[in-house]
Amino acid sequence: MAAAAERIGGLARGEDRSASAVWSWLTTVDHKRIGILYLFSSMIFFLFGGLEAFLMRLQLMRPDAHVVSFALFNQLFTMHGLTMIFLAVMPMSVGFINYMVPLLIGARDVAFPRLNALSFWLFLAGGLVLNSSWLLGGAPNAGWYNYAPINTGAVVHGVSLNPGSDTLGIDFYVIGLQLAGIGTLLSGINFVVTIINMRAPGMTPMRLPLFVWASLITSLIIVFAFPPFTINLVLLMIDRMFGTGFFDPARGGNALLWQQLFWVFGHPEVYILIMPAFGMISEVIPTFSRKPLFGYSSMVFALVVIAFMSFMVWSHHMFTVGMGPVVNSIFAATSMAIAVPTGVKIFNWLATMWGGRIRFTTSMLYAVAFIVCFVIGGMSGVMLAVPPADYQFNDSYFLVAHIHYVLIGGALMALFAAAYYWLPKITGRLLNERLGRWNFWLVFIGFNVTFFPMHFLGLMGMPRRVATYPANLGLGFWNTVSTVGVFILTAGIVVFLYNLKRSAQHGELAGPDPWDGRTLEWSLPSPVPEYNFAEIPLVRDRDPLFAEKVHGNGRLVPAQIAEAHAAEEHASAHPAGIHVPNPTILPFVVAVALTVTAFAAIFRVWPLAILGLLAAFFAIFRLMYDHDPGHYVQPEEGAR
Amino acid sequence: MKRRLHLGVRARLAGVTLLTMLALSACAQHAQSALHPAGPVSQAELGLMGFGFWIMLGVFVVVVAVLGYSLVRFRERRGDQGLPPQVEGNHRLEIAWTLIPIVLLALLIVPTFRATFALAQQQRGPGVVQVTVVGHQWWWEFDYPQLGIVTADEMHIPAGERVQLTLRSADVLHSFWVPALAGKEDTVPGQSNTMYLEAARPGLYPGQCAEFCGVSHSEMRFDVIAQTPSAFAAWVQARQHPDSTPATAQAVQGEKVFAQYGCGSCHTIDGTQFQGKVGPNLSGLGTRLTLAGASLQNTPKDLRLWVSDAHKIMPSTVMPNFSTMSSSDLHALSAYLEGLK
Numbered sequence: 001m002a003a004a005a006e007r008i009g010g011l012a013r014g015e016d017r018s019a020s021a022v023w024s025w026l027t028t029v030d031h032k033r034i035g036i037l038y039l040f041s042s043m044i045f046f047l048f049g050g051l052e053a054f055l056m057r058l059q060l061m062r063p064d065a066h067v068v069s070f071a072l073f074n075q076l077f078t079m080h081g082l083t084m085i086f087l088a089v090m091p092m093s094v095g096f097i098n099y100m101v102p103l104l105i106g107a108r109d110v111a112f113p114r115l116n117a118l119s120f121w122l123f124l125a126g127g128l129v130l131n132s133s134w135l136l137g138g139a140p141n142a143g144w145y146n147y148a149p150i151n152t153g154a155v156v157h158g159v160s161l162n163p164g165s166d167t168l169g170i171d172f173y174v175i176g177l178q179l180a181g182i183g184t185l186l187s188g189i190n191f192v193v194t195i196i197n198m199r200a201p202g203m204t205p206m207r208l209p210l211f212v213w214a215s216l217i218t219s220l221i222i223v224f225a226f227p228p229f230t231i232n233l234v235l236l237m238i239d240r241m242f243g244t245g246f247f248d249p250a251r252g253g254n255a256l257l258w259q260q261l262f263w264v265f266g267h268p269e270v271y272i273l274i275m276p277a278f279g280m281i282s283e284v285i286p287t288f289s290r291k292p293l294f295g296y297s298s299m300v301f302a303l304v305v306i307a308f309m310s311f312m313v314w315s316h317h318m319f320t321v322g323m324g325p326v327v328n329s330i331f332a333a334t335s336m337a338i339a340v341p342t343g344v345k346i347f348n349w350l351a352t353m354w355g356g357r358i359r360f361t362t363s364m365l366y367a368v369a370f371i372v373c374f375v376i377g378g379m380s381g382v383m384l385a386v387p388p389a390d391y392q393f394n395d396s397y398f399l400v401a402h403i404h405y406v407l408i409g410g411a412l413m414a415l416f417a418a419a420y421y422w423l424p425k426i427t428g429r430l431l432n433e434r435l436g437r438w439n440f441w442l443v444f445i446g447f448n449v450t451f452f453p454m455h456f457l458g459l460m461g462m463p464r465r466v467a468t469y470p471a472n473l474g475l476g477f478w479n480t481v482s483t484v485g486v487f488i489l490t491a492g493i494v495v496f497l498y499n500l501k502r503s504a505q506h507g508e509l510a511g512p513d514p515w516d517g518r519t520l521e522w523s524l525p526s527p528v529p530e531y532n533f534a535e536i537p538l539v540r541d542r543d544p545l546f547a548e549k550v551h552g553n554g555r556l557v558p559a560q561i562a563e564a565h566a567a568e569e570h571a572s573a574h575p576a577g578i579h580v581p582n583p584t585i586l587p588f589v590v591a592v593a594l595t596v597t598a599f600a601a602i603f604r605v606w607p608l609a610i611l612g613l614l615a616a617f618f619a620i621f622r623l624m625y626d627h628d629p630g631h632y633v634q635p636e637e638g639a640r
Numbered sequence: 641m642k643r644r645l646h647l648g649v650r651a652r653l654a655g656v657t658l659l660t661m662l663a664l665s666a667c668a669q670h671a672q673s674a675l676h677p678a679g680p681v682s683q684a685e686l687g688l689m690g691f692g693f694w695i696m697l698g699v700f701v702v703v704v705a706v707l708g709y710s711l712v713r714f715r716e717r718r719g720d721q722g723l724p725p726q727v728e729g730n731h732r733l734e735i736a737w738t739l740i741p742i743v744l745l746a747l748l749i750v751p752t753f754r755a756t757f758a759l760a761q762q763q764r765g766p767g768v769v770q771v772t773v774v775g776h777q778w779w780w781e782f783d784y785p786q787l788g789i790v791t792a793d794e795m796h797i798p799a800g801e802r803v804q805l806t807l808r809s810a811d812v813l814h815s816f817w818v819p820a821l822a823g824k825e826d827t828v829p830g831q832s833n834t835m836y837l838e839a840a841r842p843g844l845y846p847g848q849c850a851e852f853c854g855v856s857h858s859e860m861r862f863d864v865i866a867q868t869p870s871a872f873a874a875w876v877q878a879r880q881h882p883d884s885t886p887a888t889a890q891a892v893q894g895e896k897v898f899a900q901y902g903c904g905s906c907h908t909i910d911g912t913q914f915q916g917k918v919g920p921n922l923s924g925l926g927t928r929l930t931l932a933g934a935s936l937q938n939t940p941k942d943l944r945l946w947v948s949d950a951h952k953i954m955p956s957t958v959m960p961n962f963s964t965m966s967s968s969d970l971h972a973l974s975a976y977l978e979g980l981k
Contacts, residue, residue, distance in 0.1 A: 069955065070855050070856055070857075070858065070955050070956075071855050071955060071956070074852075074854075074855060074857075141855075142852065143852050147812075147813055147851075147852070148813075149811075149812055149813075149829060150812040150813070150852075150853065150854060161811055161812050161854075162812075162854055249829040249830025249831075250829070250830075254830065255812075255813065255828055255829050255830060255831075256828060256831070289714070289724075290723055290724055291724055291725075291726060291727065292726055292727075292728050293728075294727065294728065294729055294730075295728075295729040295730070295733075295734045296728065296729065297729070298729070298734045298738075320815060320823070320824045320825055320826045321826045321828060321833075322807075322825065322826065322828060322831060322833035322834075324760065325756045325757045325759075325760035328756050328760075329752070329753050329756050329757070332749070332752055332753075332756065333749055336745045336748065336749060337745070339741060339745065340738060340741045340742055340745070343699075343737060343738075343741040344734065344737060344738055346703060347703075347733075347734075347737040348734070350703065350706045350707055350710060351727075351730070351733065353707070353710040353711070353714060354706070354710050354714065355714060355724055355725060355727060356710075356714050356724050357714065357715075357716045357720055357723075357724045358710070358711065358714050358715045358716055359716050360715065360716075368707065368711065371703070371707060372703075372704065372707070375699075375700055375703050375704075376700070379696035379697075379699065379700055380696075382692060382695075382696055382745070382748070383689065383692040383693060383696060386688050386689075386692050386748065386752045387752065387755075387756045388684060388685045388688050388752070388755040388756055388759055388823065389685055389688045389689040389692055389823075390823070391685055391759075391822070391823020391824050391825070392674040392682070392685050392686075392689060392819060392823040392824070393689070394815075394823070394824055394850070395815060395817075395824065395850040395851055396674075396850065459673065459674050459675050460670075460672070460673045460674075460675070461672030461673050461674065461817075461819040461846075461848070463815075463817065463848055463849070463850040464850075464852075465852040465857060465858075466848075466857060466858035467857070467858045468858050469858065473671075473672050473846075474670070550723075
């Protein structure tokens with residue numbers, strides 16, 4: 001990975017050979033390098049989140065165990081959830097979106113390359129602030145959903161609501177997630193604008209690859225879902241730092257207000273995690289079945305309906321808070337209804353394979369595993385939508401099984417499929433297929449052995465978030481099985497890491513089109529040059545490259561650019577080459593300044609916090625009013 | 641140290657017969673299971689869980705069958721030439737797999753609505769036992785407002801009757817869950833929730849807090865003890881007339897220790913000057929099965945362990961560690977408390 005990153009680093013450095021590699025990464029505004037930064041850092045966070053899960057499973061392997069203390073266990077499950085959701089799965093998807101969307105729509109970059117860099121640095125700053133809590137007095141410890149009023153740490157009748165844990169942990173949550181959240185929101189805006197405005201000629205909305213549709217919908221969900229969460233975080237921040245009581249009933253606040261706002265964000269967030277996966281699967285399955293995606297329009301329509309409905313189901317997380325039978329019934333109905341468009345997607349994927357000529361690459365194996373595991377997660381989802389049944393399922397290990405079937409069985413399997421499918425485009429080298437098979441079977445078996453028994457544990461009366469359980473409940477056996485599964489899963493991840501390392505150095509060269517692909521990115525060299533397309537292609541079909549292979553000479557036709565834009569857009573028409581933006585350190589400076597503000601706020605050093613904010617504002621103004629003349633790159637010989 | 645749940649026959653448990661306890665020990669492994677319902681509420685919930693499961697299993701079988709067939713039948717074979725037919729869709733099929741799930745979900749939604757409303761009914765009436773459940777970090781308080789009883793860690797109910805619960809919280813969110821009798825309902829600070837449950841047969845049904853509530857969330861357990869109506873009446877009678885007078889010289893000494901260490905500023909013992917409201921009401925402690933959020937068995941030894949080292953059992957509990965208390969004081973204290981009837 002590092003070596004591959006270096007190769008691309010070399011390309012991007014271009015004319016400025018004196019700049020160090022580190023500097024070039026800090027200042028890059030190239031969507032591909034930013035995509036690599038996302039993929040690399042989310043991978044590191046993923047390993048941290050996995051280590052946290054590993055420790056929890058060691059603790060829960062046997063009843064009455066004391067591998068870790070209760071207080072540490074609570075920090076582990078909180079940080080595991082936060083890390084996997086906000087710092088691993090979501091940014092991993094954003095990484096692929098970053099790298100692939102411009103290639104898939106025939107663009108040379110995103111709409112706002114500098115904003116894109118700012119998004120990444122804010123995400124990384126948020127993740128580092130959150131994780132620094134481990135070293136600075138203790139991590140947040142009230143769960144990833146951080147319910148009120150325990151999260152306020154308020155003192156009632158002389159006793160803290162979070163006794164024994166009155167650390168600043170939850171301040172790291174509040175501040176770290178605000179930082180990362182700004183980055184995510186900016187990223188969402190950037191990709192909405194990019195996908196709407198930057199498409200190559202002929203790339204009409206109903207010709208967009210499904211992954212691009214999924215990215216567009218994901219970005220729209222981000223734009224609408226993150227504000228309620230930010231509001232929640234701000235209210236909690238002033239509750240904790242300035243003594244207000246929005247969430248503290250003892251001071252006239254409302255504990256359920258947090259839950260409502262949280263899930264107004266939180267349920268769409270689930271779709272933020274799974275939508276890109278839908279998109280990835282919709283690229284992988286047609287390619288390896290050698291057929292176009294079945295029912296393209298209904299797939300797009302299903303995505304839109306799911307996104308819309310994802311905002312109407314949040315209270316199914318709250319069936320037991322006492323909302324009454326009317327509200328519970330309404331949310332039961334909307335939650336079940338969301339299964340209909342999801343079912344449409346599943347059957348369309350099956351129909352895509354039907355009658356095809358299926359190649360079982362590792363990527364395809366993961367896509368098939370995705371369907372099986374995601375269907376299981378979707379089934380338990382429908383079961384959870386029945387309020388009286390949910391009274392038993394809710395907050396039990398059944399729910400833990402459900403979310404992991406959706407987030408690992410769904411999102412992570414799709415990310416693995418995407419990794420085997422697209423990393424060769426990014427690194428220029430194929431991942432080893434034999435190691436890939438080991439990786440796949442270990443992950444698939446390990447995952448199911450770990451999480452399927454959790455359905456039983458929940459039904460047998462094991463609540464989630466318990467640091468231990470007594471021997472007499474008979475929960476020991478399945479918990480042991482589950483922990484054994486984690487060892488297998490871990491082995492699978494290790495094989496993947498080894499495969500990454502080995503293939504980046506010695507892997508077979510991928511060439512531009514290793515999979516006989518159907519979409520635009522496979523017309524480009526691997527790795528992709530800085531300017532992506534030497535000539536902006538004309539898109540003449542929903543599967544543009546495939547159409548040219550069948551009906552043309554296998555090469556994309558350059559777009560007929562209108563005369564007025566020819567000088568600017570068309571490389572061959574411009575003697576100096578292709579116009580690309582200049583690198584800039586300013587996005588990184590903004591992130592550093594806001595990180596200083598974050599730590600100052602956490603430790604209540606207000607003058608420093610204000611200073612940091614001023615520095616950030618100054619850098620943002622520089623970014624806004626500093627005209628970037630850009631520079632020109634000559635396309636390499638032979639580049640199409 | 642940790643509780644060995646209700647396997648031992650505890651004669652002190654008034655009203656629960658030896659026979660019941662034996663029956664319970666036979667199914668102790670399933671006592672906290674939602675799959676072994678012991679009342680109409682959990683039975684109804686299991687019914688819907690099952691109905692949802694069978695419908696979904698049907699869908700799963702279809703998906704996996706189609707998937708499995710495709711993977712075998714349409715895999716690339718050596719010598720395959722050219723492209724498979726490039727089918728882009730089929731409107732009839734797409735409409736079919738939109739409509740069929742709608743029909744299946746319509747089947748599921750009808751009993752869902754019925755049960756959701758049925759389980760939300762209020763059970764009010766002269767003969768209905770009302771219990772106010774209050775979640776505390778990390779123990780359960782059970783108040784019987786009609787009967788003037790306040791107790792902790794175990795909720796006694798008459799078997800075969802619907803019992804109406806009002807749920808409150810003293811601090812943070814908790815969730816009241818007795819899987820064998822009923823699904824969860826949260827206790828929310830600043831709000832009263834309601835639910836009802838019923839045990840079809842006398843027995844002991846363990847429950848547990850299901851909403852994360854702080855460091856020792858996992859130790860916040862309780863038992864529901866369902867008794868025959870006459871045994872329940874006897875329990876009520878005993879609780880309404882608690883015997884808090886120390887019977888032995890050691891217990892008299894224990895009462896002094898209780899006062900000397902200020903235990904009464906947090907704990908109430910009915911019929912004494914001790915009227916603290918922070919911790920559990922200790923009246924009749926000697927008749928209880930468990931201690932400390934049901935995390936310990938109620939034996940004099942475990943009681944002494946709890947008093948001297950509560951934070952080992954339940955980290956961060958409000959209960960202080962009386963680690964400097966002398967052994968004789970501890971023994972006197974446990975004699976006094978275990979003597980409360």
